Amino acid sequence: MAIQSSTALQEGKYPKPKLSIFQIFTMSFGFLGIQFGFALQNGNTSRILRSFGADVDQLPMFWIVAPLVGMIVQPLIGHYSDRTWNRLGRRKPYFLTGAILSSLALVFLPNSASLSAIIPALWIGAGMVMVMDASFNVAMEPFRALVADNLPDSQRTMGFSIQTFLIGLGAVVGSALPEILANSGVSMEAGPDGVANNIKYAFYIGAVVFIIAILITVFFSKEYAPREYERYHGKPAVSKKHGISEIFSDFGNMPKTMKQLGLVQFFSWFALFSMWVFTTDAVATHVYGLTGDYSKSIQYNEAGNKVGSAFAVYNFIAMIYALFLPVVARYIGRKLTHSVSLIAGGIGLISIYFIKDPAMLKFSMVGVGLAWASILAMPYVILSSSIPAGKLGIYMGIFNFFITLPQIINGLFGGWIVKHLYGNQPIYAIVLAGIFMICAAISVIYVYDPASKRIKEEIALPNETLENI
Numbered sequence: 001m002a003i004q005s006s007t008a009l010q011e012g013k014y015p016k017p018k019l020s021i022f023q024i025f026t027m028s029f030g031f032l033g034i035q036f037g038f039a040l041q042n043g044n045t046s047r048i049l050r051s052f053g054a055d056v057d058q059l060p061m062f063w064i065v066a067p068l069v070g071m072i073v074q075p076l077i078g079h080y081s082d083r084t085w086n087r088l089g090r091r092k093p094y095f096l097t098g099a100i101l102s103s104l105a106l107v108f109l110p111n112s113a114s115l116s117a118i119i120p121a122l123w124i125g126a127g128m129v130m131v132m133d134a135s136f137n138v139a140m141e142p143f144r145a146l147v148a149d150n151l152p153d154s155q156r157t158m159g160f161s162i163q164t165f166l167i168g169l170g171a172v173v174g175s176a177l178p179e180i181l182a183n184s185g186v187s188m189e190a191g192p193d194g195v196a197n198n199i200k201y202a203f204y205i206g207a208v209v210f211i212i213a214i215l216i217t218v219f220f221s222k223e224y225a226p227r228e229y230e231r232y233h234g235k236p237a238v239s240k241k242h243g244i245s246e247i248f249s250d251f252g253n254m255p256k257t258m259k260q261l262g263l264v265q266f267f268s269w270f271a272l273f274s275m276w277v278f279t280t281d282a283v284a285t286h287v288y289g290l291t292g293d294y295s296k297s298i299q300y301n302e303a304g305n306k307v308g309s310a311f312a313v314y315n316f317i318a319m320i321y322a323l324f325l326p327v328v329a330r331y332i333g334r335k336l337t338h339s340v341s342l343i344a345g346g347i348g349l350i351s352i353y354f355i356k357d358p359a360m361l362k363f364s365m366v367g368v369g370l371a372w373a374s375i376l377a378m379p380y381v382i383l384s385s386s387i388p389a390g391k392l393g394i395y396m397g398i399f400n401f402f403i404t405l406p407q408i409i410n411g412l413f414g415g416w417i418v419k420h421l422y423g424n425q426p427i428y429a430i431v432l433a434g435i436f437m438i439c440a441a442i443s444v445i446y447v448y449d450p451a452s453k454r455i456k457e458e459i460a461l462p463n464e465t466l467e468n469i
Contacts, residue, residue, distance in 0.1 A: 050281075089223035288303050
């Protein structure tokens with residue numbers, strides 16, 4: 001007779017069987033494609049929009065579209081993916097739809113000028129950024145829920161760490177690809193439409209990689225059918241509310257841990273938004289010494305390529321560090337692991353102020369890479385243990401509010417601050433980002449992590465017992 005763990009007895013559900021490394025790997029492989037696309041967006045959107053005529057202080061307002069769309073899309077996708085079941089599964093239909101739309105947006109964004117007849121290229125480009133980010137969110141949000149759906153608490157750090165490793169792998173190649181193509185002979189001089197060929201071809205390659213990676217997850221990963229899902233998660237609470245009203249109800253009843261993590265996420269993502277928006281111009285002005293109207297110069301594109309390569313470094317560091325996160329968290333705890341990583345990121349960002357040689361950027365990005373790996377894994381590891389049965393998708397979507405809100409606030413005020421307080425010196429926005437990263441490190445120490453006892457119970461339960469339950 002199979003023996004239930006005390007966790008199962010207390011929560012009225014059986015403990016989930018542990019998955020193999022291959023199963024966890026294929027389950028998260030689509031994130032490689034998503035982050036490949038995100039890396040191209042993060043490293044090149046500012047210079048594409050600048051080539052279409054945007055001023056540096058206007059960039060945050062164009063970037064603000066992305067978090068606004070994410071704030072709306074992710075809770076909706078989370079809510080409906082919790083209630084979806086068809087031939088593809090629960091989460092997979094959303095992966096596939098998001099992948100198709102994202103790939104189309106990756107092709108169209110660098111060609112916005114060619115599409116403009118009546119509407120200016122800048123506005124078409126901003127529209128493509130909005131479509132791209134909405135599509136990324138459709139594909140991305142269910143991946144977080146899928147890991148929590150399938151893995152027991154004792155494997156979730158490993159699951160999110162492997163996911164972060166794949167995110168890093170996709171981001172490394174995506175960030176470095178424009179410079180790789182330029183070094184291979186592809187022109188990086190802006191053509192009549194304002195976008196160099198090395199950027200265009202990188203986006204085309206990104207579209208193909210995105211689709212292939214998502215298809216690997218769709219074909220090779222498993223989802224629990226509704227009856228199996230209830231066996232491992234218990235029956236979800238029945239709500240009298242439906243649709244949008246239920247989303248608002250869930251928002252009001254969010255777990256204590258989620259509220260506390262919200263402050264950590266605010267500081268972290270405010271810092272990341274500043275880094276993505278302003279680093280290219282910060283390096284161009286503070287390191288390269290460019291002044292005046294430099295946005296279409298070869299030197300500006302060179303600065304952009306250096307930043308892309310530096311971003312590849314932080315993603316590479318994140319990819320490697322992600323593999324060690326489970327071990328580090330086991331010895332010093334989840335919260336301290338995240339705090340130390342965020343401090344490293346803050347120091348890395350602040351150090352950019354002292355750089356005079358572009359080659360030194362890669363050293364600053366080491367600390368950023370440690371923070372990035374932890375940001376992509378540890379908050380979700382802590383959060384997933386506090387979410388009630390049947391609410392993984394919606395609460396992962398609501399948690400996105402704490403990612404998008406700081407970016408929206410930064411987008412509304414960041415450009416004004418750079419122009420009027422920093423005298424159009426975006427390097428100071430990078431310094432502030434470093435300070436905020438350290439604030440996040442302090443905040444996470446006070447977060448309540450409810451799963452420590454449960455994890456110890458699952459680790460102590462023999463694998464053969466889990467398999468026979």
